[in-house]
Amino acid sequence: MQIGEKIYRELKRIHKIDLKSFIAPNIRNKNLFEFIIGVLLSQNTSDRNAIRAYNNLLKSLGSITPQKILSKSPDEIALLIKPAGMHFQRAKRILELARIFSDEEFVSELINKIKSLPVEESRKLLTKLPGVGEKTADVALLMYFDKPAFPIDTHIRRITLRLGVVESPSYEKISQWWMKELDKKHYLEAHLLLITHGRTVCKAKNPECRKCPIKQYCKYYASGNKK
Numbered sequence: 086m087q088i089g090e091k092i093y094r095e096l097k098r099i100h101k102i103d104l105k106s107f108i109a110p111n112i113r114n115k116n117l118f119e120f121i122i123g124v125l126l127s128q129n130t131s132d133r134n135a136i137r138a139y140n141n142l143l144k145s146l147g148s149i150t151p152q153k154i155l156s157k158s159p160d161e162i163a164l165l166i167k168p169a170g171m172h173f174q175r176a177k178r179i180l181e182l183a184r185i186f187s188d189e190e191f192v193s194e195l196i197n198k199i200k201s202l203p204v205e206e207s208r209k210l211l212t213k214l215p216g217v218g219e220k221t222a223d224v225a226l227l228m229y230f231d232k233p234a235f236p237i238d239t240h241i242r243r244i245t246l247r248l249g250v251v252e253s254p255s256y257e258k259i260s261q262w263w264m265k266e267l268d269k270k271h272y273l274e275a276h277l278l279l280i281t282h283g284r285t286v287c288k289a290k291n292p293e294c295r296k297c298p299i300k301q302y303c304k305y306y307a308s309g310n311k312k
């Protein structure tokens with residue numbers, strides 16, 4: 086069995102995924118615009134802050150649609166999404182996205198293309214949207230379009246580098262390693278388990294290596310960091 090699959094099994098054995106603590110899996114049944122806004126709010130901040138910002142928007146607008154977003158000024162949007170941080174910059178991106186998504190024909194064409202094209206091509210289409218980087222695109226591909234992509238967040242990057250299975254902090258290299266090492270049907274669950282592991286055990290400061298179920302695969306642990 087590949088190391089990635091072994092790690093997945095060990096993490097599944099000790100962690101219970103608390104879906105409520107993640108924004109993206111909770112908005113997968115929304116339309117693509119709303120989904121991308123939710124994921125954009127989670128960039129460079131915790132899911133908890135993103136959920137607060139998202140709920141503020143939802144409460145104020147009633148529903149998150151391009152038209153309702155465009156009825157607000159940049160400052161009004163910024164105020165609502167303040168809990169996510171970088172709110173003025175994010176508000177600008179959200180308004181740009183709302184302008185693009187108000188063209189229904191464009192959106193339905195985009196969705197059809199993403200559904201029919203291979204992952205790499207679909208990712209290129211998504212990353213052309215304002216504020217959509219490789220991680221947001223991969224979250225959309227994996228969670229919204231059920232495509233085989235593996236998004237890398239700060240927790241997954243840290244764990245992977247500590248494991249020592251990838252030397253470069255490059256997003257692409259880390260994502261490719263996990264995709265190669267995992268069965269496609271485990272991508273989503275493994276992604277959420279790794280984040281859970283990073284939040285609770287393999288924390289940025291003082292990782293709890295002694296109780297870590299994947300320490301036998303970890304170079305950081307083997308090198309003597311055995312707290």
Ligand code: SF4
Nearest residue numbers: 287294297300303306
């Ligand atoms: S052994 Fe320590 S550093 Fe390695 S994955 Fe586990 S908690 Fe992280």
